């Protein structure tokens with residue numbers, strides 16, 4: 001991407017509904033051309049944040065800037081922004097073409113120009129030739145694309161998408177994901193998308209923001225969010241994770257040791273930790289970063305980067321779920337803690353190797369745990 005140029009800036013934005021701070025002191029910058037995803041549990045303030053940006057709600061405190069200009073006094077229809085709503089209401093009594101043209105009619109765009117732009121927008125979302133149909137003559141995915149075309153036809157600089165794919169089945173969702181991505185690259189419009197589907201956010205976005213209870217928790221690239229979460233909340237919200245509470249027992253420049261009551265062995269890390277010795281912290285290990293080995297003897301598999309007696313533990317498989325490409329397991333270790341493990345099904349016979357009740361070794365690399373201080 002070329003040099004990042006801010007297009008949207010939230011400056012200490014708060015929105016209160018009565019006593020509730022639906023959005024709480026959010027500061028955030030989105031750059032031109034970005035595909036930005038906003039993630040968080042239901043009710044955390046995502047829609048409210050977008051509605052303020054679009055101009056449908058007024059911040060209680062703080063400012064929103066577009067291209068460096070405070071838009072407090074700019075009405076929604078004068079902002080270079082269009083929103084595809086959470087319930088992507090298309091007008092059922094109008095044809096597809098009329099639905100798409102609606103905003104242009106409101107703006108009094110001349111008919112010839114309008115027709116040309118509607119055709120162009122329908123083509124962008126691959127609905128060529130379907131302009132004469134009514135929404136109820138379309139599939140769910142096609143209706144979704146009508147809503148998109150209706151927003152795109154206005155040529156906004158920023159497109160806000162609130163759960164744009166939530167009404168679709170898994171297969172169509174995946175297909176629309178790819179289409180959204182291609183579309184965004186093609187039109188070069190800045191996309192801000194709200195989703196509570198983390199896979200969707202990771203797959204599509206150049207950067208993601210995670211919110212909780214109105215507060216921005218972390219803003220990062222999908223990769224950083226997943227591999228370097230800043231808190232237990234983010235680690236747990238994005239993907240699956242095993243969290244071990246413990247204390248910092250050793251902290252050197254090139255390694256550290258965490259002692260966790262749930263684990264019969266120490267957690268060895270191949271890097272130092274910025275925390276006080278004896279301080280409580282959490283080690284977060286993703287299920288796919290834990291190796292599963294058949295337990296044929298008393299010596300755990302040696303991953304070569306941790307001293308003996310660390311980062312490997314025996315357990316019994318108590319639960320398994322076959323997902324096709326991979327399987328997930330819950331392995332109970334001494335003391336009763338269950339650890340989630342995910343494993344690719346590398347051969348067609350993998351299932352036979354790791355069955356319910358099987359005793360196994362679990363082990364992980366010294367670089368695998370993320371250390372969290374909050």
Ligand SMILES: Nc1ncnc2c1ncn2[C@@H]1O[C@H](COP(=O)(O)OP(=O)(O)OP(=O)(O)O)[C@@H](O)[C@H]1O
Pocket residue numbers: 017020022040041042043044045046047048049086196
């Ligand atoms: N107009 C309103 N009046 C009062 N409270 C509101 C209003 N709009 C939203 N809220 C409250 O503000 C909080 C944030 O709502 P918001 O719609 O932004 O959540 P969300 O993150 O979009 O959730 P979801 O994922 O369920 O769509 C919720 O507690 C909601 O009940």
Ligand SMILES: [Mg+2]
Pocket residue numbers: 046047048086162
């Ligand atoms: Mg919402």
